[in-house]
Amino acid sequence: MASGRGEQLASPRYERADPRAASLAESLRAFGYSPHAALADLVDNSITAGAQNVWITFNWAGADSFVTVLDDGSGMTESVLREAMRPGTIGPLAQRGPLDLGRFGLGLKTASFSQARRLTVVSKTSASPSAIRCWDLDYVSETGEWRLLVDAADETLDKLTLLDSVGTGTLVVWEKMDRWVAGADPADERAHRRFLNAIDAVEYHLSMVFHRFLERSARRLHIWINDCEIPAWDPYMRDHPATDPLSPERLFLKGHEILVVPYVLPHRSRLTDEQGRRGAGPQGWNAQQGFYIYRNQRLLVPGSWLNLGFAKEEHHKLARISIEIPNALDLDWDINVTKSRANPPGVLRDDLLRVARVTRERAVAVYRYRGQTTARGSSEPWVFVWLRLEQHGSVRYRINRDHPLVVHLMADLNPRVRRELEAVLRLLEETVPVPTIAIDSIERPDAQRSPFEGAPGREVSGLLRLVYDAMRQSDVGHSAAIERLAAMEPFGRYPELIASLDGEEDAIAN
Numbered sequence: 363m364a365s366g367r368g369e370q371l372a373s374p375r376y377e378r379a380d381p382r383a384a385s386l387a388e389s390l391r392a393f394g395y396s397p398h399a400a401l402a403d404l405v406d407n408s409i410t411a412g413a414q415n416v417w418i419t420f421n422w423a424g425a426d427s428f429v430t431v432l433d434d435g436s437g438m439t440e441s442v443l444r445e446a447m448r449p450g451t452i453g454p455l456a457q458r459g460p461l462d463l464g465r466f467g468l469g470l471k472t473a474s475f476s477q478a479r480r481l482t483v484v485s486k487t488s489a490s491p492s493a494i495r496c497w498d499l500d501y502v503s504e505t506g507e508w509r510l511l512v513d514a515a516d517e518t519l520d521k522l523t524l525l526d527s528v529g530t531g532t533l534v535v536w537e538k539m540d541r542w543v544a545g546a547d548p549a550d551e552r553a554h555r556r557f558l559n560a561i562d563a564v565e566y567h568l569s570m571v572f573h574r575f576l577e578r579s580a581r582r583l584h585i586w587i588n589d590c591e592i593p594a595w596d597p598y599m600r601d602h603p604a605t606d607p608l609s610p611e612r613l614f615l616k617g618h619e620i621l622v623v624p625y626v627l628p629h630r631s632r633l634t635d636e637q638g639r640r641g642a643g644p645q646g647w648n649a650q651q652g653f654y655i656y657r658n659q660r661l662l663v664p665g666s667w668l669n670l671g672f673a674k675e676e677h678h679k680l681a682r683i684s685i686e687i688p689n690a691l692d693l694d695w696d697i698n699v700t701k702s703r704a705n706p707p708g709v710l711r712d713d714l715l716r717v718a719r720v721t722r723e724r725a726v727a728v729y730r731y732r733g734q735t736t737a738r739g740s741s742e743p744w745v746f747v748w749l750r751l752e753q754h755g756s757v758r759y760r761i762n763r764d765h766p767l768v769v770h771l772m773a774d775l776n777p778r779v780r781r782e783l784e785a786v787l788r789l790l791e792e793t794v795p796v797p798t799i800a801i802d803s804i805e806r807p808d809a810q811r812s813p814f815e816g817a818p819g820r821e822v823s824g825l826l827r828l829v830y831d832a833m834r835q836s837d838v839g840h841s842a843a844i845e846r847l848a849a850m851e852p853f854g855r856y857p858e859l860i861a862s863l864d865g866e867e868d869a870i871a872n
Contacts, residue, residue, distance in 0.1 A: 382506065383505075383506055384502060387499050388499075388503075390472050390475050391475045391499075392476075395476035397542070397560050397563065398564045398566075398568065399473070399567070400473035400477050401418060401431065402567060402568060403473035404431045404470065405568065405571075405585065406660065407469065408431070408435050409572075409583065411436050411437070411438075413434050413583070414584060415583075415584045415586065416431065416585045417433075417586045418431050418585065418586065418587050419432075420560075420587070420588060422548070422558075424543060424546045424549075424550065425544065425545050428521065428536055428537045429478075429535075430524060430534065431533070431534040432524050432527070432533045433528075434529070434530065434531040435530070435532060436488075436530055436531075437531050438485040439487055439489075440493035443483060443485050443495050444495060444510070446470060446483075447470070449471050449508070470483075474534070474536060477539055477541050478538055478539045478540075479499040480496065480497070480499070480500075480518075480535075480538045481535070482494070482496040482514050482535040483495055483533070483534050484522050484533050484535075488530050494522070495510055495512060496511040496514055496518070497511070498511060498515070499538075517537075518535055542556075542557060542560065561587065561588070564587065565592050566595070566644035568585055569585075569592045569593055569595040570595045570644055570661060570664055571664070572594075572661070573594040573595050574660075574661070575659060576593070576594035595640070595643065595644075597654055597664070597665075597682050598625040598627065598682055599641050602628050604628035605625060605626070606625065607623065607624070608623075608624040608625070608720065608721060608724065611623075613713055615691060615694060615707060615709065616694070618688050618691055619688075620685060620687050620691075620710070621684075621685070621686040622684070622685050622713075623683070624684075624720070624721040625684070625721075626725045627641060627725075629680070631813055631852055631855055633812070645665070648674055648676060650664065650665040651667075651679045651681050651682060651725075652674065652681070652682070653665070653667065653714070653718070654682060654684050654685065656685065656687070657686075657687055657689055657697065658689055659686075662697065662704055663703065667718065668704070668706050668714065670706075670711065672718060676729075677725070677729045678722045678725050678729075680725040680728055680729055681722050681725035683717060683718065683721055685714075687704075744762075745849055746762055747762055747851060748762065759791060759796075761791060768787075769832070812852075812855075813851070813852035813855075814852065819859070822853075822856055823859050826847065826860070826863070827863070829853070830847060847863070848860055
């Protein structure tokens with residue numbers, strides 16, 4: 363029977379069904395954090411607190427190994443720290459500050475629980491003394507209650523003195539790191555090597571995820587791992603002159619701007635060995651292609667085609683596209699707890715598909731023509747050693763008979779030797795191991811050598827001289843020969859050797 367006006371509705375019948383503390387604590391450990399993603403979550407908190415320095419220290423001691431994360435941010439009062447240690451503080455639906463890197467109110471706890479069974483945090487502000495709180499999952503399991511400890515364990519106390527080195531800030535200590543070193547003996551070399559490998563993975567990940575903070579000029583962030591500062595890793599190689607930034611686009615969703623900037627990276631032949639290794643990124647050239655999703659300058663997704671129907675293929679590996687979203691659109695982009703996944707809203711998919719197709723097409727052109735798209739477009743016959751011919755749906759590869767060195771050799775040979783050389787060239791063309799090359803390119807894309815990689819300079823210089831002399835004997839002037847060498851594969855990546863030829867001519871003229 364409906365209640366009348368002014369009558370109070372009866373309270374619904376209910377029973378409390380509080381989660382079992384021990385069971386839920388173990389479940390919170392299974393969010394899928396890797397060690398490097400977990401530490402990135404802690405760095406997020408440091409950045410939100412205004413830190414300019416974050417010191418991460420890995421201490422090997424077998425089963426007693428531990429990790430500390432210290433920052434010089436604003437710190438937390440005791441009441442703020444108590445709330446920060448609560449599992450589930452500010453909910454995902456709450457409005458966040460525009461620079462806040464959090465979302466679910468779980469990061470500190472779930473990230474730490476995923477790696478360690480004991481989490482101790484000590485923090486101080488400019489106006490309050492140090493405050494300590496500790497979660498010990500073994501103690502939670504024993505008591506069956508969410509008992510947040512207000513004191514550190516005896517074996518933790520010495521570690522907390524690290525906070526004395528900063529005026530204000532926060533120190534996080536991970537101990538009982540069963541996921542890393544369960545039962546390991548300090549003398550166990552294999553366990554120690556795994557520990558060191560994890561440190562390398564953390565460095566690569568943080569240099570990538572926080573590269574915009576590490577490279578900015580104002581209030582630059584410094585991250586130190588075992589007292590060594592890590593550099594920023596720029597996915598787009600913007601300092602390289604051969605990087606091709608395409609036109610940026612501004613998309614809008616619910617009144618918020620989303621900035622999309624595509625880049626096509628230089629062909630491997632335009633990079634030094636060190637640039638090639640650096641540009642490959644933590645996961646390698648193939649894996650790092652695609653969209654890069656940023657939220658408040660923090661990289662969430664480092665290379666993905668976002669389920670838009672594209673595969674990661676060798677010939678698209680130079681395509682990388684930056685997308686910057688505000689944290690107000692977290693739910694629209696389906697950002698997960700570990701900040702490692704994002705799915706674009708349906709309303710943006712057509713625009714992102716269009717940008718991806720244009721960028722991928724441009725990347726294929728650079729990949730196929732080894733960065734020499736201008737020369738290829740000019741159709742000059744002397745640029746490439748190998749030609750790709752397509753006829754009746756089939757593809758074959760021929761040695762360019764118009765290449766200056768080939769022309770010169772053919773002209774100097776008697777008819778019999780010329781026929782024999784032609785036979786050798788035809789044999790080479792008909793036996794190009796295309797299937798093997800294709801398999802190697804897919805399975806070991808980063809193992810492909812660039813032209814003359816590792817070869818001594820005198821070998822390249824000698825061949826350059828032969829081609830130059832061949833052109834001069836064919837009545838090509840000095841200036842034209844120098845211009846052709848600069849556009850010719852693979853000499854375009856050796857401008858200093860070409861310049862030395864030009865210098866020789868100037869010396870002779872004088």
